[in-house]
Amino acid sequence: MPYLLLTLSALIWSGNFVISRAMNHVIPPAGFVFWRWVLAIVVLAPIALPRLRRDWPVLRANLGLVCICGLFGVTLFNYLIYTAVHWTTAINAALVNSAIPIFIIMFGRILYRESVSLRQHLGIALSLAGVATIILQGDLGRIRGLSFNRGDLLVLLAxxxxxxxxxxxxxxxxxxxxxxxxxxxAVAGLIFLVPFYALELAQGTFMTVNAPTVMSIVYVGILASVVAFMAWTAGLRRVGAQTGGQFIHLMPAFSTILAVIFLGERLRPFHLTGIILIFTGILCATFRIKANRP
Incomplete structure (x- = not known):
């Protein structure tokens, strides 16, 4: 079940990346984040508020953690990604974003002294190979054509x-x-976002209100913010950040599939090869074979 939840999160967030790239010219970054999470709060309120009074003592004792999660997970990550797509290409964004599991392992070792097994290293290598296969379209010669700009650096920071x-x-x-x-x-994240949104409005940058932008906000506000975040949190609580982080590698694969379905792009052999490598890597990094003992 936790692996299914993590897979669902990766699928939904793949759609979020596609939408953010498609709508970056009509929805400014801070506005996109702001209205996305306003809608998420509205959806969550009927469920959360009746339970808030009961959970408040424990929540108050963990306000520091709430603020950290709000700043990193709600404000900074989304703002950086939505800003980055103004300058970077889809290929480069997918390449840099696939570094997340590596950072999880690195910071896990630094902050929590977590160990990494040989099996997990092999799984990571296979998943990265799958991501690279999709990004480079099965041609190593394309590496020479990759260039990195400020958008790529923002994705790396994200x-x-x-x-x-x-x-x-x-x-x-x-x-x-x-x-x-x-x-x-989400509330903490919106509070941290206020200066970014205020600056954006002061510069005269506003969201274009029409059917596509409203539908985009609905998608990222309900699915990418509520459903995906709940699934991701539940999955990580069961399997841990090191193992769960590998599911980020599914996003380039899902992005390819979504492009074929909704944009009419052609599915090529290197796509299938990359997807197989990614799934094999995740299986290797997450599932253990238990030996039968007499």
Whole structure:
């Protein structure tokens, strides 16, 4: 079940990346994050508020964690990604974003002294090979054509932020209802976002209100913010950040599939090869074979 939840999160967030790239010219970054999480709070409120009073003592004792999760998971990661897609290409963004599991392992070793097994290293290598196969379209010669700009650096910084957020979730107080915790995290994230949004409005940058932008906000506000975050949190609580982080590698594969279905792009052999490598890597890094003992 936790692996299914993590897979669902990767699928939904793949759609979020596609939408953010498609709508970056009509929805500014801070506005996109702001209205996304306003809608998420509205959806969460009927579920979270009746439980908030009961969970408040524990939540208050963990306000520092709530603020960290709100700043990293709600404000910074989304703002950096939505800003980055103004300058970087889809290929480069997918390449840099796939570094998240590596950062999770690195910071896990530094902050929590977590060990990494040979099997997990092999799984990571296979998943990265799958991502690279899709990005390079099966041609190593394309490496020479890759260039990195400020958008790529912003995605790299976002990857670091998400890795820290994923590790922080391991301290999620189990006494607090998950919907209450996400609600509090979203409120904290919006508070941190206010200066970014105020600056954006002061510069005269506004969202174009029409059917596509409204539908985009609905998708990222309900699915990418509530459903995916709840699934990701539940999955990480069961399997840990190191193992769960490998599911980020599914996003380039899912992005390819979504492009074939919704954009009419052609599915090529290198796509299938990359997807197989990614799934094999995740299986290697997450599932253990238990030997039967007499």
């Amino acid at each position: 990857a670091v932020v998400w890795a820290l957020y994923s590790l922080a979730l391991r301290r999620h107080p189990r006494e607090v209802n998950p919907f209450v915790f996400l609600f509090a995290t």
